[in-house]
Amino acid sequence: MGLLYKVTLFMTLASAVAMAEAVFRIPTLNRALLDQTEVGHQTFFAPTNSGKWESGRFGCSRSEGWKFHEGIDIKYTQRDARGEPTDPIFAAAEGTVCYVNSRAGLSNYGRYIVIGHTLEGLEIFTIYAHLSTIMDGVAPGRIVEAGARIATMGRSTNAGSIGRHRAHLHFEITLVINDDYHAWLQFRNPGQSNDHGAWNGRNFLGLDPEAIFREQQRQGADFSLRRFIRDQTTFFTVYVPKKDFPWLQRYVPLVRLNPDIKPDQITGHHVRFNGYGLPFQIQPVSREEPGNGKIVLMDVNDSMYRDCKCRRLIVKRSGNYQISSTTQELIDLLTFTGN
Numbered sequence: 001m002g003l004l005y006k007v008t009l010f011m012t013l014a015s016a017v018a019m020a021e022a023v024f025r026i027p028t029l030n031r032a033l034l035d036q037t038e039v040g041h042q043t044f045f046a047p048t049n050s051g052k053w054e055s056g057r058f059g060c061s062r063s064e065g066w067k068f069h070e071g072i073d074i075k076y077t078q079r080d081a082r083g084e085p086t087d088p089i090f091a092a093a094e095g096t097v098c099y100v101n102s103r104a105g106l107s108n109y110g111r112y113i114v115i116g117h118t119l120e121g122l123e124i125f126t127i128y129a130h131l132s133t134i135m136d137g138v139a140p141g142r143i144v145e146a147g148a149r150i151a152t153m154g155r156s157t158n159a160g161s162i163g164r165h166r167a168h169l170h171f172e173i174t175l176v177i178n179d180d181y182h183a184w185l186q187f188r189n190p191g192q193s194n195d196h197g198a199w200n201g202r203n204f205l206g207l208d209p210e211a212i213f214r215e216q217q218r219q220g221a222d223f224s225l226r227r228f229i230r231d232q233t234t235f236f237t238v239y240v241p242k243k244d245f246p247w248l249q250r251y252v253p254l255v256r257l258n259p260d261i262k263p264d265q266i267t268g269h270h271v272r273f274n275g276y277g278l279p280f281q282i283q284p285v286s287r288e289e290p291g292n293g294k295i296v297l298m299d300v301n302d303s304m305y306r307d308c309k310c311r312r313l314i315v316k317r318s319g320n321y322q323i324s325s326t327t328q329e330l331i332d333l334l335t336f337t338g339n
């Protein structure tokens with residue numbers, strides 16, 4: 001056996017082990033993302049009608065950077081005689097099915113599944129959307145293994161139509177903002193319809209699945225989702241004059257405690273948001289109320305302002321940065337406690 005062959009064999013085995021231990025698996029048969037080539041990107045990402053593969057990416061990837069895409073669109077690899085996608089869809093990690101919407105007309109996600117995972121002490125959710133069929137037995141409460149087949153790729157949505165040539169899985173890795181989303185919605189907008197309880201797309205805060213898959217590929221078994229979230233870049237920080245809200249209990253690993261502050265001295269929290277609105281670090285603070293009980297914008301990362309324009313989280317008025325109505329609403333939902 002030649003040395004090169006041995007080295008290659010070792011590397012193949014090593015990468016197989018790394019893949020087996022990956023926190024998240026790519027949820028379809030399409031592996032072209034891992035090629036990291038232009039052809040690979042074109043094979044992996046399903047574009048919008050623009051035809052640009054980049055529009056299948058997460059982030060400000062659409063409409064010249066003005067439209068947010070909170071997941072990735074993974075292109076089909078196989079189709080039947082009528083041109084319909086037949087790709088099996090797999091659970092990206094072991095977890096519990098939280099929600100199944102089997103009525104395509106009720107969401108722009110079409111038929112979709114939400115699976116909940118507990119990873120490194122964090123409640124993380126994966127979303128699989130535009131499905132054609134959902135496997136029997138995939139229902140709330142069902143535990144699924146990583147890689148278990150849960151559905152078949154489709155084109156379902158209630159927003160326009162998805163052409164056969166760009167059939168895809170819309171996939172999200174996300175955190176849930178507030179379990180009381182429905183109560184909050186009724187409190188703020190009485191009578192507004194919501195067919196999905198807390199499992200509404202507006203209650204999710206997505207991470208970039210492409211970045212996660214790439215970091216897993218790069219770091220192998222050393223990859224840590226917790227570190228990945230903690231290492232997000234701060235777009236802006238706000239002071240929130242609330243002592244307690246559900247996120248603090250749910251995402252304890254994202255709270256940075258200060259041993260010098262006793263619980264009864266806490267007046268509020270400094271919340272650091274990434275460019276897409278994820279409150280990825282929260283720190284209790286004890287301080288004089290800087291804004292008479294109001295939310296205060298503490299700092300803005302100037303260099304991210306242009307790149308993160310699609311979420312309109314921060315606006316500039318008369319040369320000054322301000323919190324947008326989107327961010328006000330996000331913080332309102334984040335800190336909603338039902339009273």
Ligand SMILES: [Zn+2]
Pocket residue numbers: 069071072073169170171
């Ligand atoms: Zn999508």
